[in-house]
Amino acid sequence: MTSPSIRNELDIDIKQVLSRMGYGTAGMPSARIESLVREYADNICHLIEPSYSYVIRDVNSVRGSRVFIEGSVTFRSNVIAKLLRQCPKVAVFVLTIGDRLGEVVRQLSGEGFLVQAAVLDAIGSDAAETLANVVQDIIKSEEAAEGLAISRRFSPGYCDWRISQQKMVFRAMGGDSAGVRLTDGCLMVPQKSISGIIGIGPAGRVESYNPCLTCNKRDCTGRR
Amino acid sequence: MLIEPGMDEDIIGLIRENVIQGRVSQDDEGLDGGMVGQPGVTELTEQALAVGIDVRDIVNKGLTGGMQMVGRRFEDKAYFIPDMLASAEAVGAAMKLLEPHLAHSDIKAEGKVLFATVKGDLHDIGKSIVSILLRSVGYTVKDLGNDVEPQSIVNAVREENPQFLGLSALLTSTMVNMRDTIQALKESGLRDRVKIIVGGAPVTAQYAKSIGADGYGADGFQALEVIKSLTSP
Numbered sequence: 001m002t003s004p005s006i007r008n009e010l011d012i013d014i015k016q017v018l019s020r021m022g023y024g025t026a027g028m029p030s031a032r033i034e035s036l037v038r039e040y041a042d043n044i045c046h047l048i049e050p051s052y053s054y055v056i057r058d059v060n061s062v063r064g065s066r067v068f069i070e071g072s073v074t075f076r077s078n079v080i081a082k083l084l085r086q087c088p089k090v091a092v093f094v095l096t097i098g099d100r101l102g103e104v105v106r107q108l109s110g111e112g113f114l115v116q117a118a119v120l121d122a123i124g125s126d127a128a129e130t131l132a133n134v135v136q137d138i139i140k141s142e143e144a145a146e147g148l149a150i151s152r153r154f155s156p157g158y159c160d161w162r163i164s165q166q167k168m169v170f171r172a173m174g175g176d177s178a179g180v181r182l183t184d185g186c187l188m189v190p191q192k193s194i195s196g197i198i199g200i201g202p203a204g205r206v207e208s209y210n211p212c213l214t215c216n217k218r219d220c221t222g223r224r
Numbered sequence: 225m226l227i228e229p230g231m232d233e234d235i236i237g238l239i240r241e242n243v244i245q246g247r248v249s250q251d252d253e254g255l256d257g258g259m260v261g262q263p264g265v266t267e268l269t270e271q272a273l274a275v276g277i278d279v280r281d282i283v284n285k286g287l288t289g290g291m292q293m294v295g296r297r298f299e300d301k302a303y304f305i306p307d308m309l310a311s312a313e314a315v316g317a318a319m320k321l322l323e324p325h326l327a328h329s330d331i332k333a334e335g336k337v338l339f340a341t342v343k344g345d346l347h348d349i350g351k352s353i354v355s356i357l358l359r360s361v362g363y364t365v366k367d368l369g370n371d372v373e374p375q376s377i378v379n380a381v382r383e384e385n386p387q388f389l390g391l392s393a394l395l396t397s398t399m400v401n402m403r404d405t406i407q408a409l410k411e412s413g414l415r416d417r418v419k420i421i422v423g424g425a426p427v428t429a430q431y432a433k434s435i436g437a438d439g440y441g442a443d444g445f446q447a448l449e450v451i452k453s454l455t456s457p
Contacts, residue, residue: 022304030255032246033306109352112316114309115246121349163397183371185344185398 006050010097010130012041012123020122036119044120048127049098052135053178054091056200059084065160073172077161079211080197083151086209087201091139091150092172096180097127099190128192139198149203152210155196156186158222159211163187169195232277236286239268239318243290244297246310248317255307265314269321279325287315288361295445308444309353315360334361335387335455338418340368340377342391342405345398350424353444354390358451363388374401374408381414388451391437393424402427403435410436419454423447 015024017037023029029037058070062085067075069090075081084090101124108117132153140150157163166186170177180193188195199206212224245254247264263271265287272282294311297303337358339351348370355365368380381389389409393399402422409415421439422432432440439454441447 021306026301027304029304030307031257032253032255032310112313114313114316114352114356115306118306118309118349157395163395183344183346185371185395187344187346187395189346191346 006052006131006134007045007048009134010048010050010127012044012126012130014038014041016129017041017119017122017126020125021118033115033119036115037123040116040119040123044101044123044127047101047104047120047124049100050095050131051098051178051180052093052095052131053173053176054093054135054139055173055176056089056091056139057172059087059090069168069172071172071174073168075161075165075168075197077159077165079159080154080161082211083154083199083206083209084197086205087151087199089148089200091143091198091200092169092196093132093135093139093153093198094170094173094177094180094188094193094195095128095131095135096178096188096190096193097124097131098179098192101127102191124192128194132194132196136198139200143200147203148200149205149207151199151201151206152224153196153198155194159215166195169197231275232272232281235268235272235275235277236281236289238263239265239272239282239286240290240293242268243287243311243314243318244293246307246314248314255310265318266321269318273321273325279322282318282322283326283362287318291315291357291360295448298443298445305353309356312353312356312360316356319359334358334363335451336364336366336384337388337390337451338366338368338377338380338384338386339390339392340372340380340405341370342393342398342401343371343373344401345393345395346370347394347424348392350394350444351390351392354392354423354441354447357444357448361448363451374405377405378408378412378414381409381418382412386418388454389418389420390447391420391422393422393427396426399424399426399431402437406436419451421447421450421454 018029060068062081065076065078065081067081067084105117105121143150156165163186166182170182180188242265247254249264249266252264253260298308339355341348341351355367359365391402419438422437423441429440439450441450
């Protein structure tokens with residue numbers, strides 16, 4: 001679904017953008033960097049072309065680290081299997097902010113405006129995450145109407161879920177992947193895109209599932 | 225304009241300070257703020273050329289000296305990537321002004337470096353940062369882009385004859401293509417003609433060694449140090 005109206009919901013979180021660039025507890029940004037982030041965050045609406053798609057599929061069975069999903073889709077991951085063991089259904093999604101922002105980043109970088117390029121790139125990442133939050137909320141409301149709850153979202157490339165499993169995520173989408181395509185190496189184009197799954201199950205069980213709590217990889221950038 | 229005693233040192237010192245502040249021009253406020261209106265690296269470099277300061281001093285004492293300070297601050301975590309990029313931007317602007325003069329000076333190029341993000345990977349910010357840092361200290365850099373096939377890298381090494389090859393990958397699934405690239409260079413008989421440096425988030429010194437690379441850089445400044453150490457006889 002291409003959704004220009006969603007643009008208005010994509011408020012950029014300045015703190016998050018600065019944190020993506022390394023600032024935060026380790027040190028504060030200079031006035032120049034902070035004002036650049038604020039200026040860009042207020043003026044990038046025309047560079048964001050949000051588009052998303054999601055499907056709800058039945059979880060047929062879970063055996064070991066393999067999860068068998070309706071439509072000949074198999075996910076392989078202990079972390080995903082542990083979540084989906086308690087879920088009768090799973091939402092599979094792909095979303096993107098398009099490539100216009102990426103084009104401007106490449107142009108700025110090519111012309112030597114490196115700071116602007118880095119700032120805009122970080123803002124683009126935040127916009128994609130914010131769009132993912134919006135899509136997650138849409139799924140949450142729909143499932144709440146049926147008395148079900150949703151889990152956090154999980155993407156191939158994180159935890160023990162290999163990036164090659166993107167192929168299964170895209171297969172589950174059944175041909176509508178919001179204009180996002182996969183390269184042979186399973187990277188998404190446009191780059192500012194997110195794919196993944198959200199478990200759907202009984203309230204009081206799936207919402208709290210967080211594999212990070214028992215994971216020793218303390219320096220993981222995806223730690224929640 | 226005549227050079228008054230000490231004037232060249234003053235201008236070079238200001239170039240160095242403005243590189244540290246990441247100020248391309250007088251319109252920039254600088255990382256510490258409040259410097260709008262004062263000459264930036266562009267104006268100071270023009271001034272240095274106008275008064276006849278040796279191009280070698282502008283590059284070595286001013287620009288490179290400034291970037292060395294930036295490197296130390298980055299290492300001490302007082303500077304972050306955007307701060308370092310601001311300084312690199314300022315150096316880049318000065319180098320553009322100096323380019324026509326470099327050919328007439330006896331500054332010798334440090335060496336030629338080819339860069340590529342390996343096959344399957346589209347990420348290039350890290351590679352671009354290392355490229356900029358190397359350019360700022362006198363290396364000739366050619367960027368082959370992203371998602372580059374091993375054979376294209378082999379061809380480029382054959383045609384460009386660089387001293388160094390930098391390979392970048394952001395993902396565990398694509399860093400294996402560094403090994404394939406090195407293997408392809410071996411098979412073509414070109415491996416020993418070039419020093420290979422690898423880097424990227426999942427890459428470690430141990431991995432670099434295991435695939436037969438000559439060096440590993442955890443960040444841009446470390447890559448620069450590794451290349452410099454491999455340059456030394």
